[in-house]
Amino acid sequence: MERYVQLENVQKVFETKQGRFVALRDINLVVRRGEFVSIIGHSGCGKSTLLNLIAGLTEATDGVLLCNGREIAGPGPQRAVVFQNHSLLPWMSCYDNVFLAVERVYGAVESKESLKIRTEEALALVGLTHATHKYPHEISGGMKQRVGIARALSMQPKVLLLDEPLGALDALTRAHLQDEISRIVAASGCTTIMVTHDVDEAVLLSDRIVMMTNGPAATIGEVLDVSLPRPRERLKLADDPAYNRCRSEVLRFLYERQNRPEEQVA
Amino acid sequence: MTVVKMKMKPTIPEQVEAPKAAGNGSSLPAPMKAPEASLSPAKPRIVMMLAAALRTLLPPLLGFAVFLALWAIIAQKSGLPDPGKTWNSAVKLFSDPFYQKGPNDQGIGWNVLMSLGRVGIGFGLAALIGIPFGFLIGRFAFLSRMTSPIISLLRPVSPLAWLPIGLYVFKQAQPAAVWVIFISSIWPIIINTSVGVTRVPQDYLNVARVLKLSEWKVFSKILFPAVLPYMMTGIRLSIGIAWLVIVAAEMLTGGVGLGFWVWDEWNNLNLEHIIIAIFVVGIVGLLLEQMLLLVAKRFEYQG
Numbered sequence: 404m405e406r407y408v409q410l411e412n413v414q415k416v417f418e419t420k421q422g423r424f425v426a427l428r429d430i431n432l433v434v435r436r437g438e439f440v441s442i443i444g445h446s447g448c449g450k451s452t453l454l455n456l457i458a459g460l461t462e463a464t465d466g467v468l469l470c471n472g473r474e475i476a477g478p479g480p481q482r483a484v485v486f487q488n489h490s491l492l493p494w495m496s497c498y499d500n501v502f503l504a505v506e507r508v509y510g511a512v513e514s515k516e517s518l519k520i521r522t523e524e525a526l527a528l529v530g531l532t533h534a535t536h537k538y539p540h541e542i543s544g545g546m547k548q549r550v551g552i553a554r555a556l557s558m559q560p561k562v563l564l565l566d567e568p569l570g571a572l573d574a575l576t577r578a579h580l581q582d583e584i585s586r587i588v589a590a591s592g593c594t595t596i597m598v599t600h601d602v603d604e605a606v607l608l609s610d611r612i613v614m615m616t617n618g619p620a621a622t623i624g625e626v627l628d629v630s631l632p633r634p635r636e637r638l639k640l641a642d643d644p645a646y647n648r649c650r651s652e653v654l655r656f657l658y659e660r661q662n663r664p665e666e667q668v669a
Numbered sequence: 670m671t672v673v674k675m676k677m678k679p680t681i682p683e684q685v686e687a688p689k690a691a692g693n694g695s696s697l698p699a700p701m702k703a704p705e706a707s708l709s710p711a712k713p714r715i716v717m718m719l720a721a722a723l724r725t726l727l728p729p730l731l732g733f734a735v736f737l738a739l740w741a742i743i744a745q746k747s748g749l750p751d752p753g754k755t756w757n758s759a760v761k762l763f764s765d766p767f768y769q770k771g772p773n774d775q776g777i778g779w780n781v782l783m784s785l786g787r788v789g790i791g792f793g794l795a796a797l798i799g800i801p802f803g804f805l806i807g808r809f810a811f812l813s814r815m816t817s818p819i820i821s822l823l824r825p826v827s828p829l830a831w832l833p834i835g836l837y838v839f840k841q842a843q844p845a846a847v848w849v850i851f852i853s854s855i856w857p858i859i860i861n862t863s864v865g866v867t868r869v870p871q872d873y874l875n876v877a878r879v880l881k882l883s884e885w886k887v888f889s890k891i892l893f894p895a896v897l898p899y900m901m902t903g904i905r906l907s908i909g910i911a912w913l914v915i916v917a918a919e920m921l922t923g924g925v926g927l928g929f930w931v932w933d934e935w936n937n938l939n940l941e942h943i944i945i946a947i948f949v950v951g952i953v954g955l956l957l958e959q960m961l962l963l964v965a966k967r968f969e970y971q972g
Contacts (some may be wrong), residue, residue, distance in 0.1 A: 458879065459877070460878060465788075470744060477878075478875075478878045478879045478881065479879070479881050480879065480880055483879065484875070484879050484881075486872060486876070488872060490872040490873065490875065490876050490891070491895070492873060492876070492891065493970045494894040494895075494970040495890075503882075503886075503890060504880055507880045507881065507882060507886070508880075532879065538970075540970075543843065557935055
């Protein structure tokens with residue numbers, strides 16, 4: 404498989420009032436086309452910063468970031484982001500939120516009718532046809548996050564970046580959405596990078612799990628291959644020894660090698 | 670910080686709202702009636718509705734009664750016109766609100782309309798300049814740092830201090846009054862708009878960046894709707910100030926208008942009309958405020 408997203412010696416330093424703060428150092432990562440990679444670590448380890456670097460929302464202090472052989476110079480619709488807090492525009496209906504993205508990407512080349520179809524298809528993909536004309540405050544947190552995913556996917560991005568997309572949801576909704584993300588991503592064939600702090604989520608969804616050391620000056624500690632066959636079924640996996648081996652390996656990394664007492668609360 | 674300060678400024682609308690707040694929190698009659706209502710659920714609906722209406726109406730009505738009583742007492746002691754006399758005079762005055770007997774003797778309707786007209790023009794100009802300016806200040810920190818000392822310096826200046834400047838520049842009373850309205854009502858618009866722009870959540874701007882929206886789309890789809898509630902607050906404060914200032918400005922500049930009318934009736938020693946004018950100013954101000962609150966509600970969004 405070809406190298407799609409490439410990070411070489413990436414470093415991110417924030418200039419704060421207290422002086423230089425090294426958030427990330429020596430990040431080397433290659434993500435292949437179509438791969439699903441999770442980034443996991445304790446809070447404050449800079450995993451969201453890493454995702455923002457790939458999105459182009461923040462600029463690296465040092466190192467090289469490539470996507471499809473080209474340098475990542477800034478954000479763009481080919482690297483769609485699903486934000487942690489859904490970031491839907493509250494003054495627009497679900498339809499208009501998705502349409503904004505569709506219009507931006509296809510508005511110049513496609514007819515009004517085809518833009519409409521794309522928007523409706525994206526909402527149908529996440530099972531929200533019934534909420535098309537609802538406003539964000541009228542729907543649940545899980546549904547908002549699904550609109551966020553629909554908005555991202557409607558642009559047919561090359562890379563889908565998920566920043567703790569399910570972090571704010573209750574356990575049941577989260578499980579349900581994990582299954583949906585798994586299905587949707589498989590169907591779209593998108594290269595996906597997801598930030599999470601949920602071990603089960605990471606193992607269930609990923610081809611590889613990137614484990615981050617604690618900050619400051621965090622870097623990639625270990626990378627775990629999750630060679631479980633797809634489609635994966637939550638219930639069957641519960642008793643699968645391979646699944647449990649992956650799970651305990653991530654847990655061991657997080658709680659034995661990178662344990663920080665003050666972080667356990669968070 | 671500055672917004673909070675500005676919100677405190679128009680004292681009159683807030684005082685007008687006070688009796689309403691007292692009406693909602695009518696703690697006294699409620700606990701006495703509540704157990705009675707729950708004991709007899711078969712009570713006809715209409716009676717319950719009447720009781721509820723009474724409970725909301727009683728406190729403000731009582732307030733007005735006390736107010737009128739105090740007024741009557743003070744009138745008796747000081748020789749001011751009492752409520753009854755004022756009422757009769759008002760009935761006569763409002764029976765022909767739009768008469769015209771020369772430039773200095775016109776109906777109350779004309780006076781109100783002329784004052785509203787000046788406020789409208791002055792405020793309209795303030796909005797026309799203040800809103801874009803607020804957006805610019807909010808968007809560009811350099812501009813904000815450049816202008817904020819001047820704004821802080823000019824904002825607390827008493828509105829009427831600007832009148833001589835207007836009179837000198839325009840050589841006429843009418844534009845000078847409009848100028849005073851303009852200069853005193855522009856600050857809340859500028860400040861609230863610019864604060865609104867700086868408070869647009871970074872998340873929304875990140876969405877714009879990921880989508881690579883054009884500057885116009887960023888403005889029309891994200892900045893403008895996000896700032897609108899702040900802008901409406903600024904506009905509301907602004908109109909409140911404009912209405913406060915117009916009476917004083919017209920007293921000094923003359924012409925047809927509520928302020929001039931008050932001064933004219935003082936010269937005629939027609940105190941009933943002065944009291945009526947006070948009520949008219951209050952009621953029109955209240956209506957303006959309520960109207961803008963309705964408009965603002967229309968533009969609110971739930972995040």
